[in-house]
Amino acid sequence: MDAIQDEAVSKRARGLDRAFEILDFLRQKRQALKPNEIAAQIGAPRSSVYELVNLLLSNGILEFTGGEGRVYLGRKLYFLGAAYENHFDFTRECEAALEQLADETRETAQFCMLDGNKYTVVRMREGARPFRISTDIGQSVPIPWTASGRLLVAHLPDQEILNFIPQQDFRLPNGEWLDPQSFIAEVRQAEREGLFTFNSIVDSFTHCFAVPVRGEQGHAAATLCLVTPRDDGIANRDRYLDCLKKAAAGLEHAPARPRRG
Amino acid sequence: MDAIQDEAVSKRARGLDRAFEILDFLRQKRQALKPNEIAAQIGAPRSSVYELVNLLLSNGILEFTGGEGRVYLGRKLYFLGAAYENHFDFTRECEAALEQLADETRETAQFCMLDGNKYTVVRMREGARPFRISTDIGQSVPIPWTASGRLLVAHLPDQEILNFIPQQDFRLPNGEWLDPQSFIAEVRQAEREGLFTFNSIVDSFTHCFAVPVRGEQGHAAATLCLVTPRDDGIANRDRYLDCLKKAAAGLEHAPARPRRG
């Protein structure tokens, strides 16, 4: 079941993969692009991209927008995403949990998941401070940069974790190199304790708290996090962790519930 | 630019199309299914479906859920849909408009769009009546069955409308046949007046009001609707239409707004 890396210098890409590469690229760019630009920037043959874009357009997966023949993600994707959200109905409880956390702690609260082999903030509630600490929703961040990351991969064996996370993601934003073995150690610690906290390694003034939200198979399907100023976080550590655990417990009951069954 | 209809009895289906056929099918079913079931129900070769499902699984487009090898729409779709929603940032204003409508009229208010060649309720706010009139979100409904349908296709020439809407969608739920020409006439009337209202043809007790929400190119990108008991609707017709138009006007300002541009 482990995916083969494409070692071979690349033969022909499969249409489906190319298509989702295009979609992911547009999502990452967060703006409409011309087919030509897409081709150039993802390094794919122009003729292929043109053909795929036209196919996706005619399916409603992409839409013309922004003029000049630019395309962006289409309505169909919204509908499909809404169906996912509806099936794994975490949104309602999730918002409630974040609200509760924000009320109790006045800190920024986040609900995070994996997106492929990256970490992503799915929903967020800003804290009530004069200077709020905030994050972009839906941005892909290397797993090792985050507290949640330790929890989200904890169900995997060591070696699979190392295969799963791209090498370069252990290079921290300040240029330092995070030793994968110490990362693994932190993962195991997080797994044992059911939480992870640290002074953020992506900046110099925040402290992060993360606890798992366990899914169907019992491993962390998501995390709830608090992002706080360092001194506040350290001062309120126990209380904050209690709040997080309470909120996470409230989320763990209604995972997947089909309509009719 | 007009799409060719696939007259030919069908040769080989393209992977991409098959893939999105699978996704749409799962959305429609609103439940996890085994690959085998999918193949049988959409009438596709089993081997093809198995291959595609595996591809989609490895991309995060589909996910195992519900056990027994059943699959359903995956997290990646949620992320892509969220990016769409974020780009065409209608959600916030949309909820506000529905809230306002529900407050002012106490009737069920809906925000509707086309999904391919079907009509879909994207968001809804139930009215404040003891017996609420409600609809399922995200269900695909034939365009001719709905008041909004008249507005959503009004930008097309007559012939293209007839090409666009599947023949069988003119068969109403009560078995009657709606003459396409009278449908077209209603479309043109709706276009002239900038609204459409009628006693619903999908049941015997509701009256429907729809006004367009115009998008980039000036045609109805969506509609705002009220679904009311017949007598209330007819009694309050003018007021309700005013409320709808006011709410729609509030939505028409922020259509597509790229992040940086």
Added chain:
DNA sequence: CATTTTTGTCCGCTATAATGTACATGTGAT
């Protein structure tokens, strides 16, 4: 103007993706 770059279309070649078929296993009915 001439020249270069960007953008979109068209077409032939061939690697390969979609398919049909056969096979293997599990499950339940008779």
Added chain:
DNA sequence: ATCACATGTACATTATAGCGGACAAAAATG
């Protein structure tokens, strides 16, 4: 036990999808 059916896998065949490259219009550049 035997049969029927549902479910998943493996493989050879061949229609075609992805690709490269040619062409041309349009836009930018000099």
